[in-house]
Amino acid sequence: MSGAPVLAAFRQAFGEAWAGGAGALMPLGFLGGAAVLVPLGIGSDTQTLQAVGPGIIWVALALSSLVTLERIFQADVEDGTLDLWLQAGTPMAAIAAAKTLAHWLAAGLPLALASPLLALMFQAQISPQLLTDLGLYTLGGLAFFFWGGVGAALSATVRRGGLLIALIALPLYVPTAIFGALAMTGGIGSDGAPMLLAASTLFACAVAPYAMAAALRLAAD
Amino acid sequence: MWSYFANPHKFLGLSNWLAPVFYIAGALCIGWGLWQALWIIPKDDYQGGDIMRVMFVHVPAAWLAMASYSALAIASFVWFIWRHELADIAAKSIAPLGAVWTALCLATGAIWGKPTWGTWWQWDDARMMSVLFLFFLFLGYMALRAAMDSRQKAARAGAILAMVGAINVPLIKFSVDLFTSLHQPASVITADGPAMPAVYLTPLLISGLGHSLLFGGLVMTHMRTEIRERRIARLTAKALEA
Numbered sequence: 001m002s003g004a005p006v007l008a009a010f011r012q013a014f015g016e017a018w019a020g021g022a023g024a025l026m027p028l029g030f031l032g033g034a035a036v037l038v039p040l041g042i043g044s045d046t047q048t049l050q051a052v053g054p055g056i057i058w059v060a061l062a063l064s065s066l067v068t069l070e071r072i073f074q075a076d077v078e079d080g081t082l083d084l085w086l087q088a089g090t091p092m093a094a095i096a097a098a099k100t101l102a103h104w105l106a107a108g109l110p111l112a113l114a115s116p117l118l119a120l121m122f123q124a125q126i127s128p129q130l131l132t133d134l135g136l137y138t139l140g141g142l143a144f145f146f147w148g149g150v151g152a153a154l155s156a157t158v159r160r161g162g163l164l165i166a167l168i169a170l171p172l173y174v175p176t177a178i179f180g181a182l183a184m185t186g187g188i189g190s191d192g193a194p195m196l197l198a199a200s201t202l203f204a205c206a207v208a209p210y211a212m213a214a215a216l217r218l219a220a221d
Numbered sequence: 222m223w224s225y226f227a228n229p230h231k232f233l234g235l236s237n238w239l240a241p242v243f244y245i246a247g248a249l250c251i252g253w254g255l256w257q258a259l260w261i262i263p264k265d266d267y268q269g270g271d272i273m274r275v276m277f278v279h280v281p282a283a284w285l286a287m288a289s290y291s292a293l294a295i296a297s298f299v300w301f302i303w304r305h306e307l308a309d310i311a312a313k314s315i316a317p318l319g320a321v322w323t324a325l326c327l328a329t330g331a332i333w334g335k336p337t338w339g340t341w342w343q344w345d346d347a348r349m350m351s352v353l354f355l356f357f358l359f360l361g362y363m364a365l366r367a368a369m370d371s372r373q374k375a376a377r378a379g380a381i382l383a384m385v386g387a388i389n390v391p392l393i394k395f396s397v398d399l400f401t402s403l404h405q406p407a408s409v410i411t412a413d414g415p416a417m418p419a420v421y422l423t424p425l426l427i428s429g430l431g432h433s434l435l436f437g438g439l440v441m442t443h444m445r446t447e448i449r450e451r452r453i454a455r456l457t458a459k460a461l462e463a
Contacts, residue, residue, distance in 0.1 A: 174350065
């Protein structure tokens with residue numbers, strides 16, 4: 001078994017994310033839009049914004065990961081690429097992992113990189129803390145993409161399955177959200193939280209590709 | 222033995238008498254538990270007075286919320302590996318009932334929380350959050366099944382989601398021990414044995430048994446309906462062909 005189809009899937013997914021103009025800009029725009037609405041909604045008090053900022057960015061990150069994931073496997077189901085992969089006997093878990101990783105690189109990483117900027121909009125002080133937070137957002141975002149991919153693969157054959165993805169994926173986001181928020185807020189028992197966040201992300205990367213593969217085999221039927 | 226009961230016909234025979242037995246035994250246990258809880262056990266001023274009596278519904282509901290999701294995941298696993306149709310029927314039947322008991326757990330928890338902690342809901346409490354998302358997981362499971370266009374697809378998609386979602390169960394179980402927050406740590410199943418006097422523990426356990434029996438009875442009835450519905454669908458298809 002050569003790695004060529006997996007590499008091709010990666011390249012295709014990566015190109016897809018940039019093609020059509022608004023591919024990777026969509027989630028970024030969504031992230032920015034959602035974050036901008038918050039100060040308009042809750043007022044511009046510096047103290048309040050500083051307090052809610054990190055959490056708002058988490059939420060916006062989780063939601064904007066759902067924006068692109070809706071389409072990640074749908075095109076493959078529609079144009080028959082999926083059937084070709086299955087016929088060629090390519091390991092579907094590897095394909096799914098490659099595609100998700102490509103989408104994360106194209107959309108998820110920019111989202112995380114934009115987070116310090118958003119934090120500044122929420123009146124955060126410029127400090128090394130911003131870089132730590134950036135790392136946490138990157139880790140958490142990766143888990144969001146992998147769990148969201150499971151939802152996307154499961155609803156790949158469902159027409160207008162966007163809302164369904166959200167309903168399926170959000171409960172799977174829970175460990176990431178809990179450990180992430182714990183690491184961010186630094187309350188009681190938060191010492192090990194970054195490690196637990198990393199562990200849950202690794203777990204997502206290990207388990208989600210197999211769930212996606214099973215769901216894709218189902219979608220091909 | 223398990224593959225013996227994997228036969229829907231055998232299951233219909235078994236559940237025909239077992240379901241009523243579960244209902245009657247469950248009603249007796251729940252009734253006795255409620256009687257004990259409401260009239261017999263002493264008022265506990267430390268735990269907020271009379272409101273702690275809601276524990277005899279809340280804790281069984283919480284157990285069942287977790288147990289029903291575990292059962293859903295196990296049934297999904299059995300169906301996924303061995304393709305016993307009955308396991309899928311069980312999973313399909315467990316989901317709505319599990320959602321109901323999870324909702325009951327959330328509702329009684331909020332009712333208990335208001336007088337004791339002064340809040341209906343505490344957002345940074347990991348256990349409340351994880352139980353809430355368990356509820357969403359049940360809803361997502363049902364929505365996914367409903368969105369699929371064939372029964373086979375619904376079964377497969379549901380099984381994958383149920384197995385993946387099982388990651389949340391240990392998180393819920395250990396959330397009170399992992400994170401310090403409002404919710405009290407485990408006090409029934411601990412390494413040192415139950416940290417609760419018998420006057421509370423016995424009605425609690427009987428109540429839990431009663432809820433489990435009622436749940437089991439309802440699942441069996443739901444499964445019987447589902448088996449008959451599938452039979453009707455098959456007979457209708459056959460009649461249309463002829």
